[in-house]
Amino acid sequence: xxxTVVLVAVTALLITxxxxxxxxxxxxxxxxxxxxxxxxxxxxxxHPAHSSTSxxxxxxxxxxxxxxxxQGGNYDNGPINGTTDAWTINSGFxxxxxxxxxxxxxxxxxxxxxxxxxxxxLSVEISITSSExxxxxxxxxxxxxxxxxxxxxxxxxNVCTETSVNFTNGPNLAGGTYWxxxxxxxxxxxxxxxxxxxxxxxxxxxxxxSLASDTSVGTIPSEAFTVLGNGQPTCFxxxxxxQIISNLSQQQAxxxxxxxxxIDHAGNLYGAFPTGGNNSAGFAFKLAxxxxxxxxxxxxxxxxxxxxxxxxxxxxxxxxxxxxxxxxIQNCGTGGSQDCGLVFNLTPPPTVCKTALCxxxxxxxxxxxxxxxxxxxxxxxxxxxxxxxxxxxxxxGANDAGTVFELTPSGGGWTKTILYTxxxxxxxxxxxxxxxxxxxxxxxxxxxxxxxxxxVFQLTPSGGQWTxxxxxxxxxxxxxxxxPGYLVQDNAGNLYGIATTPLPLVGLLFAxxxxxxxWTFSTFRVQHSCxxxxxxxxxxxxxxxxxxxxxxxxxxxxxxxxxxxxKTGSGPQQLCFYNYIFKASLDSNxxxxxxxxxxxxxxxxxxxxxxxxxxxxxxxxxxxxxTYNGGTVxxxxx
Numbered sequence: 001x002x003x004t005v006v007l008v009a010v011t012a013l014l015i016t017x018x019x020x021x022x023x024x025x026x027x028x029x030x031x032x033x034x035x036x037x038x039x040x041x042x043x044x045x046x047h048p049a050h051s052s053t054s055x056x057x058x059x060x061x062x063x064x065x066x067x068x069x070x071q072g073g074n075y076d077n078g079p080i081n082g083t084t085d086a087w088t089i090n091s092g093f094x095x096x097x098x099x100x101x102x103x104x105x106x107x108x109x110x111x112x113x114x115x116x117x118x119x120x121x122l123s124v125e126i127s128i129t130s131s132e133x134x135x136x137x138x139x140x141x142x143x144x145x146x147x148x149x150x151x152x153x154x155x156x157x158n159v160c161t162e163t164s165v166n167f168t169n170g171p172n173l174a175g176g177t178y179w180x181x182x183x184x185x186x187x188x189x190x191x192x193x194x195x196x197x198x199x200x201x202x203x204x205x206x207x208x209x210s211l212a213s214d215t216s217v218g219t220i221p222s223e224a225f226t227v228l229g230n231g232q233p234t235c236f237x238x239x240x241x242x243q244i245i246s247n248l249s250q251q252q253a254x255x256x257x258x259x260x261x262x263i264d265h266a267g268n269l270y271g272a273f274p275t276g277g278n279n280s281a282g283f284a285f286k287l288a289x290x291x292x293x294x295x296x297x298x299x300x301x302x303x304x305x306x307x308x309x310x311x312x313x314x315x316x317x318x319x320x321x322x323x324x325x326x327x328x329i330q331n332c333g334t335g336g337s338q339d340c341g342l343v344f345n346l347t348p349p350p351t352v353c354k355t356a357l358c359x360x361x362x363x364x365x366x367x368x369x370x371x372x373x374x375x376x377x378x379x380x381x382x383x384x385x386x387x388x389x390x391x392x393x394x395x396x397g398a399n400d401a402g403t404v405f406e407l408t409p410s411g412g413g414w415t416k417t418i419l420y421t422x423x424x425x426x427x428x429x430x431x432x433x434x435x436x437x438x439x440x441x442x443x444x445x446x447x448x449x450x451x452x453x454x455x456v457f458q459l460t461p462s463g464g465q466w467t468x469x470x471x472x473x474x475x476x477x478x479x480x481x482x483x484p485g486y487l488v489q490d491n492a493g494n495l496y497g498i499a500t501t502p503l504p505l506v507g508l509l510f511a512x513x514x515x516x517x518x519w520t521f522s523t524f525r526v527q528h529s530c531x532x533x534x535x536x537x538x539x540x541x542x543x544x545x546x547x548x549x550x551x552x553x554x555x556x557x558x559x560x561x562x563x564x565x566x567k568t569g570s571g572p573q574q575l576c577f578y579n580y581i582f583k584a585s586l587d588s589n590x591x592x593x594x595x596x597x598x599x600x601x602x603x604x605x606x607x608x609x610x611x612x613x614x615x616x617x618x619x620x621x622x623x624x625x626x627t628y629n630g631g632t633v634x635x636x637x638x
Contacts, residue, residue: 028091030216032114032194036155041192045156046117074229075099077210077222078203080112082151082159086194087214087223089124094183094215095195096132097223100207101178102250102629104229106139106170109180111225112196113147114157119191121147121162125184128171132179132213138171142184159196173229175250175629177207180227198224206249206628235625241637242581242597245293245619247627252276252283252297259312260542260608260621261287261633267613269633270298270321271621272310276630277301281308284321284346284360287633298360299346305330307344307362311379312609317387321346321360324378324391328367332375332396340368341378343391343407343414365389365414366407371396374403374418382436389414390442392431397421401429404444404459404466419466420459424448427468428455432485439493442466445484449473453482456495456512471512472521474499480523481508486543486609488551496551496586498540499523507540507555509593511586524584524591528557542620544610551584552596552610552618581618581636596636 027040035041077097087095106128113121127140143164150160185193199221200209210222235244254275261271269287277283281303286296298321301308306327313323328342343365349358368374376395383389389407397403401424407414419442422429428446437443442459449455453476459466476482481499488496495512507526512519527538538557545551556579581597611619616638626632 028088028093028192030088030093030214032086032088032157033155035192035194036157041116044116046152074101074104074106075205075208075227076203077205077208077225078198078200080159080161080196080224081198081201082112082114082153082196084199085197085221086112086114086157087197087217087220088192089182089195090185090187091192094133094181095212095220095223096129096179096181096215097210097212097225098207099128099178099180099210099227100176100205100628101173101227101229102175102206102627105172106167106227106229108164108167108228109143109225110161110163110228111182111223112198113160113162114153114155114194114196115147115150115160115187116189116191117152117156117158119158119187119189119193121145121160121193122186122188124162124182124186126164126167127181127183128173129179129181132211133181133215135179138173138178139169141167141169143167157194170229180225196224197221206251206630235622235632235634243635243637244626244632245635246287246295246633248273248295248621248630248632249628250630251278252285253623253630254280254283259310261611261619262313262315262609263611263613263619264315264319269611269619270313270315271633272313272323274309274311279303279308282310282325284310284313293633294357296357299362301325301362303327305339307342307364310344311377312381313346314381314383316345316383316389317385320348322365322380322383322389324380326378328364329369331370332368333371338375340370340373340375340396341393342367343378343380343389366416368393368396371400372398373416374405376402376430377432379433380407381433382442384436390419390434390436392434392444392446394430394432399423399429401448402431402446404431404434404442420468422446422448426450426473427470428457431457433487434459435487435489437489437493438491443471443487443489443495445487445497451475451482454484454499456484456487456497471495471519472510476502478502478506480510480521481506484510486553488543488545490545490549491547492549494549494586496543496545498543498553500539501525503537505537505539507538509540509543509551509553509584509591513586522586522591524586524593526555526582526593528578528580542608542610544612544618546612546616547614549585552582552612553584554579554581554610554620556580 029035123144126143128138130136144166145162147160150158153159212220212222214220254273261269272284277300282301284299307325309326311324313321316322327339329340332338332340345363345365346360374393374396380391387409393403398421401422403418404420406417429448431446434444450473453474455473456471458469474482478501481501484497484499499508509524511522540555543553580595584593608621618636622632
């Protein structure tokens, strides 16, 4: 049975200053346990010997219990305890607890209360404020409650679930931390009533257990309550083959972008967010599948001259994680005032972890030393079976147009070599990705080129040197688009990626297939419509490939059109917006395309890597939605 604090519908914010009572000036004890030991109240409590409830009464243990986070709720601070202590919310006392929401209109609250036998809680004054007992007030009103599910505890109190019934004019809250304050509770006999102490055991919401305080006592353990609300951003309904396997908090995911997931041979997923974590400088995590998926926070990046703003991660041949990041040596930019960037390595702790959740250690594999050494966005995107790492710098090098580099294991450290320096002209510039081909060559993507719309390039080793060839220069037209991304390779050595045409935007899949000593280029236009005569502005987000050569990706489309199918909004011009997961392949009969999931009013994110396991399950991330409005990791089964 749950105890839920009901906070209701949405109106304008009240910008006032909450006026809450000072410490009580009467003989009512601040805690229920103190009251049970005070002659004034002890005689009115049921004698424990006559109680049907012991400290381990199963009825109390069941109250408010849940499996997992609250469904449709914003904040759940854990089930009713009922046997430890509780804190007064009338007789001049007020209690304040933190809540963390992901952007919502408050619609309800339930909480656990200790009342004297025969008493019924009728109403409570509730306020929601920016700080403890005060600051900006977003809501302040008297809320009626109904009482049920009562069981007697070892002190003789009835421990009940109190559920609000008229929490009207509830506020719209932006994502963040607030304080919910309870005071001036009214019971039928005018007695004190106490808010159940819980300490957050059993809570799974972001920010729990709450911080809590009593106006007379000061800091106290957090209380048992749930705050409900409407308006959580919905990624999609988890059903059928598409499921959310982890809800990320706003602190974990950060505020800009996401870099998707990658996978190791054991099927574990890894990800890194550039602005998440405790320091807002990046957050790396692992998802392992036991009976269920378990999120393990691996590392909170420090930022500054240390690593920060990671540009994704890869799993190296030794099973540890590598990636490029900002930080390192301050010798780049104007006057050498900027960090040049670095490549980091995340490894498990040197001793055996005694729990399922252990943080990993960070070391710097290489710090770039100067503009000529390479700088900008550092992307360590590939490795080979010899343990060498390959990556790109978006700037720096001899022509300040970016480089491709190699890191080779050497004497317990790494030796760095620039394999190619771009000119920023026909050969490309500002490279974004390189992959280690199955033929010993390197392949990658860069901007610039003869048509200034990007290139696919090849680096071939010969005599200790690497020679660059442009396999395709994008024209930026409807023919082949531009801005290529997410280059992948199949077992036959063919290359695939995504691009976008100019307005109206159309998503393109492209392929470079080996043909003798050359390459054949082809594209497939991915284009949907809201009506038979109207095409949307559309783009593809990402791409991955399985062992059989099947391509998987996500895309999104939006446009104004006069119609009603798939619309949001109102008026003659309706906004058509949807996202989808797709599957594609290319054989001798041409391109084959299939929409796997077609979802209205959802968001798969503007990018971020996808991963596919040996069983054909597809994994990816969404941005800015889910239970805590921090995004999700999702799985799509075949």
